[in-house]
Amino acid sequence: MGACSLVKTGRVSLRESRIRILRRWPQTPRFEVCRFDDCPGLSDNPGLSDNPIQPCIGACPVEAIANRGGIVLIDRETCTACGACVGACPFGAILQDEEGLAWKCDFCGGTPACVPECVTAALTVREA
Amino acid sequence: MTVRFELLALFRHKAGTGEIELEVVPAGGRGENAAGIPTVLDALRCLEQRAEAGSLGALEGDRLRKGVLLFGRSPGAGMRRILEPAGEPLGPAETLVLSTAMEGG
Amino acid sequence: MPGSMHDRIIRIDLTNRKVSEQPVDEELGSYLGGMGYGTKILVDEVPPGVDPLAPENLLVLTVGPLTGTMAPMHPQSCVVTKSPLSGTILNSYAGGFLGAEIKFAGIDGLVLAGRASEWVLLLVEDGRVSFHSAEAVMGLATGETEAYMKRLFGPDVRTLSIGRAGEKAVAMASVFSETRVFGRGGAGAVLGSKRVKGIAVRGTRGLEVARPEEFAALVRENMELIRKACAEEYNLVGMFSRVGTGAGMGLVNGRGGLATRNHEYGTFAGAAEIDGFAYAKNFYTRPIACFGCPVHCGMLHTFRRHDGSDSWLRGPEYETMYSLGSDVLNGDPVALAEANQVCEEYGMDTLTAGVAVAWALEMAEEGLLREPGLALSFGDREAILGLLHKMGEREGIGDLLAEGPKRAAERLAAQAGAGVLGRAMQIKNSGFAAWMPRRMKGTGLAFATSNRGACHKRAPIGAEITGQIDMGSTEGKAVLVKEIQDRVNAIFTLISCRFHEFVTPVEVYPRLVAAATGRCVSPAEFLRLGERIWNLERLFNLGAGLGRADDGLPERCYEPIKGESSEGAVFGREEFESMLDEYYEVRGWDREGVPTEAKLRELGLASYRGLAGR
Numbered sequence: 001m002g003a004c005s006l007v008k009t010g011r012v013s014l015r016e017s018r019i020r021i022l023r024r025w026p027q028t029p030r031f032e033v034c035r036f037d038d039c040p041g042l043s044d045n046p047g048l049s050d051n052p053i054q055p056c057i058g059a060c061p062v063e064a065i066a067n068r069g070g071i072v073l074i075d076r077e078t079c080t081a082c083g084a085c086v087g088a089c090p091f092g093a094i095l096q097d098e099e100g101l102a103w104k105c106d107f108c109g110g111t112p113a114c115v116p117e118c119v120t121a122a123l124t125v126r127e128a
Numbered sequence: 129m130t131v132r133f134e135l136l137a138l139f140r141h142k143a144g145t146g147e148i149e150l151e152v153v154p155a156g157g158r159g160e161n162a163a164g165i166p167t168v169l170d171a172l173r174c175l176e177q178r179a180e181a182g183s184l185g186a187l188e189g190d191r192l193r194k195g196v197l198l199f200g201r202s203p204g205a206g207m208r209r210i211l212e213p214a215g216e217p218l219g220p221a222e223t224l225v226l227s228t229a230m231e232g233g
Numbered sequence: 234m235p236g237s238m239h240d241r242i243i244r245i246d247l248t249n250r251k252v253s254e255q256p257v258d259e260e261l262g263s264y265l266g267g268m269g270y271g272t273k274i275l276v277d278e279v280p281p282g283v284d285p286l287a288p289e290n291l292l293v294l295t296v297g298p299l300t301g302t303m304a305p306m307h308p309q310s311c312v313v314t315k316s317p318l319s320g321t322i323l324n325s326y327a328g329g330f331l332g333a334e335i336k337f338a339g340i341d342g343l344v345l346a347g348r349a350s351e352w353v354l355l356l357v358e359d360g361r362v363s364f365h366s367a368e369a370v371m372g373l374a375t376g377e378t379e380a381y382m383k384r385l386f387g388p389d390v391r392t393l394s395i396g397r398a399g400e401k402a403v404a405m406a407s408v409f410s411e412t413r414v415f416g417r418g419g420a421g422a423v424l425g426s427k428r429v430k431g432i433a434v435r436g437t438r439g440l441e442v443a444r445p446e447e448f449a450a451l452v453r454e455n456m457e458l459i460r461k462a463c464a465e466e467y468n469l470v471g472m473f474s475r476v477g478t479g480a481g482m483g484l485v486n487g488r489g490g491l492a493t494r495n496h497e498y499g500t501f502a503g504a505a506e507i508d509g510f511a512y513a514k515n516f517y518t519r520p521i522a523c524f525g526c527p528v529h530c531g532m533l534h535t536f537r538r539h540d541g542s543d544s545w546l547r548g549p550e551y552e553t554m555y556s557l558g559s560d561v562l563n564g565d566p567v568a569l570a571e572a573n574q575v576c577e578e579y580g581m582d583t584l585t586a587g588v589a590v591a592w593a594l595e596m597a598e599e600g601l602l603r604e605p606g607l608a609l610s611f612g613d614r615e616a617i618l619g620l621l622h623k624m625g626e627r628e629g630i631g632d633l634l635a636e637g638p639k640r641a642a643e644r645l646a647a648q649a650g651a652g653v654l655g656r657a658m659q660i661k662n663s664g665f666a667a668w669m670p671r672r673m674k675g676t677g678l679a680f681a682t683s684n685r686g687a688c689h690k691r692a693p694i695g696a697e698i699t700g701q702i703d704m705g706s707t708e709g710k711a712v713l714v715k716e717i718q719d720r721v722n723a724i725f726t727l728i729s730c731r732f733h734e735f736v737t738p739v740e741v742y743p744r745l746v747a748a749a750t751g752r753c754v755s756p757a758e759f760l761r762l763g764e765r766i767w768n769l770e771r772l773f774n775l776g777a778g779l780g781r782a783d784d785g786l787p788e789r790c791y792e793p794i795k796g797e798s799s800e801g802a803v804f805g806r807e808e809f810e811s812m813l814d815e816y817y818e819v820r821g822w823d824r825e826g827v828p829t830e831a832k833l834r835e836l837g838l839a840s841y842r843g844l845a846g847r
Contacts, residue, residue: 002525010445016439119527136484136486137508195467195471
């Protein structure tokens with residue numbers, strides 16, 4: 001979480017981390033992060049895409065979210081801060097900032113900063 | 129020559145026992161000194177061969193692996209730390225104590 | 234210039250429910266943070282003779298320049314206060330996530346002053362403080378109190394709490410924080426005296442460092458160092474990461490240094506059943522980490538209690554494997570875990586509580602103490618758990634033991650004679666940590682001269698137990714102990730986990746501080762800061778009425794340890810006193826242990842001379 005926020009905002013700022021880990025010992029922790037193509041809510045939506053899409057994409061009323069080559073990205077210019085995607089995400093991976101604009105993990109453009117930092121290798125990147 | 133090994137900490141758990149008694153024969157070559165008395169290194173090599181749950185990994189070549197602590201205990205003489213197993217001849221009725229590191233906590 | 238300290242400390246006047254800013258001037262800033270800030274604030278404001286449970290005592294909770302950054306192994310926050318257990322100045326630490334949250338809240342710490350008129354829970358949100366009634370959680374265990382605070386304030390807050398022991402001013406009451414503990418010295422009783430049942434912190438801000446690229450490079454280097462250490466199979470910190478702090482018990486036992494049966498013996502037959510490897514094999518399910526720590530020495534374990542119910546515990550730690558294990562002849566790992574849990578629920582230090590129990594059991598077996606309805610003997614699970622419960626409740630004999638081993642023994646001595654005192658294994662009323670002064674003489678000196686009493690954090694344990702230096706000799710130990718005390722004080726300003734310094738050379742710390750804060754401190758100055766703080770603590774303790782007599786060992790230390798492996802290890806009286814003389818000399822103190830004028834001037838502490846009251 002520290003590494004993510006550091007890379008994305010220049011500060012250690014856990015609230016701004018795109019991956020959030022919630023401890024709840026003795027149960028295993030809960031992870032809030034986008035899993036991209038490993039999303040349980042994938043469904044067809046021929047109107048929006050030839051490929052199956054994540055529920056956040058389907059929920060967005062202004063088509064601000066798109067699946068670009070497996071990476072789900074939010075266009076903050078188009079986002080109207082309605083919050084529909086927040087509720088649609090099964091992992092709680094999307095949050096809204098002070099202005100209400102949605103933000104989430106963008107996979108760091110291909111090389112996620114968090115993965116090598118995890119000392120127990122609990123985070124991995126898998127080809128879908 | 130009979131040698132008694134006392135295994136402590138991680139070594140005890142790896143070997144599944146706290147005590148092992150061995151017959152040590154000088155290996156010849158590096159391990160042997162002029163009088164033909166086996167050295168501590170000979171004893172460790174025998175131990176490695178005997179260890180129950182696979183190799184104990186106490187040795188790296190002829191030296192102790194990093195983090196491994198070796199002591200020799202002779203009756204009436206207390207415990208002394210052994211840093212160079214190759215150069216130490218085995219004393220009579222000696223117990224060798226093998227352990228991993230410790231600090232405060 | 235941005236930096237990792239906010240230069241902002243919040244002062245909470247509990248009496249008048251007023252919140253203000255504690256000034257952070259250049260002089261305070263030179264103490265870096267953590268233990269430095271806490272000590273400076275306390276000695277500046279609290280008269281050393283104050284009753285620790287009076288409103289005039291302060292509880293100072295601080296973090297340091299590396300807290301909340303990506304510097305690995307710096308999760309701690311620090312409590313400084315006057316201890317109701319030892320009557321000394323106290324510094325106590327807990328890991329977990331509280332420290333980072335305090336930093337993210339935009340503050341470097343809190344000063345709690347006065348006493349609330351009603352029991353409160355405090356919420357600190359990004360530097361704003363609000364007071365809430367604690368009525369709903371009075372009498373509840375620490376875990377329950379913290380769960381309540383999360384329900385009330387939100388699941389993202391980080392919390393600390395006291396249990397019934399803190400509410401009842403048990404002298405060894407501790408402060409809990411989400412499975413980690415400010416264990417030693419009775420800080421829980423101080424919070425209780427202020428009628429603060431718990432504190433929740435929410436920090437939503439980010440943290441910057443002064444020189445981000447330089448800092449990132451240092452962090453990467455340090456992480457490499459730690460990872461390499463952990464990857465070595467037999468590296469101690471690596472073993473901590475795999476089986477927790479209980480990794481070394483076998484060696485201590487093998488060398489006859491594991492305190493057994495109230496420090497009568499140095500070897501425990503049941504040690505292999507209760508060490509870290511045994512728990513790892515039979516109980517541990519997963520390691521859990523503190524903020525930003527790759528070592529994850531916290532071992533979670535699930536177990537079935539003797540009553541058949543399922544439970545879980547983070548721990549036990551090595552120190553508890555001694556105090557509630559070998560020292561009370563408890564070779565049952567389940568009973569040990571249960572005893573640890575009782576201490577957690579009540580919020581009590583497992584060390585001093587265990588030492589009090591061990592003493593009581595020895596007295597009981599001699600017919601000098603009894604408790605109706607409780608058969609007291611060593612190794613008896615009911616006895617151990619029963620005594621701990623009674624201590625937490627201050628019931629029956631527990632009311633006596635809750636005063637701490639020294640005071641309890643003094644009370645008993647009034648009827649049973651002075652002989653009972655020598656068997657209370659304490660220094661300054663603080664129970665011995667897991668080490669035997671007779672066996673490891675440098676560690677014995679560290680125990681005796683510790684400013685908070687019988688503390689192992691600043692002792693040459695590794696060097697002595699591994700045979701690097703002769704543990705039976707007093708030669709050279711005075712210098713060694715001073716060096717460790719100064720060095721650890723220095724790193725506790727940052728605030729480093731004790732284990733960080735096991736793998737990191739001391740030169741690295743000033744570099745990390747410089748990159749984090751922009752403040753330049755040379756390695757010599759850094760260690761000098763540690764010495765300065767040590768002397769401030771000493772002056773406070775002298776002012777509180779302690780002296781050379783309190784830097785002494787209990788009588789039992791002048792009798793040989795029983796059992797072959799301990800080789801009859803014993804302290805000679807002359808031997809100890811001349812080592813203590815040497816220590817005072819090395820410290821630049823007079824024969825009574827009072828810092829000389831010259832020493833104070835050297836450390837820039839001449840203005841504090843009056844603090845000692847002599």
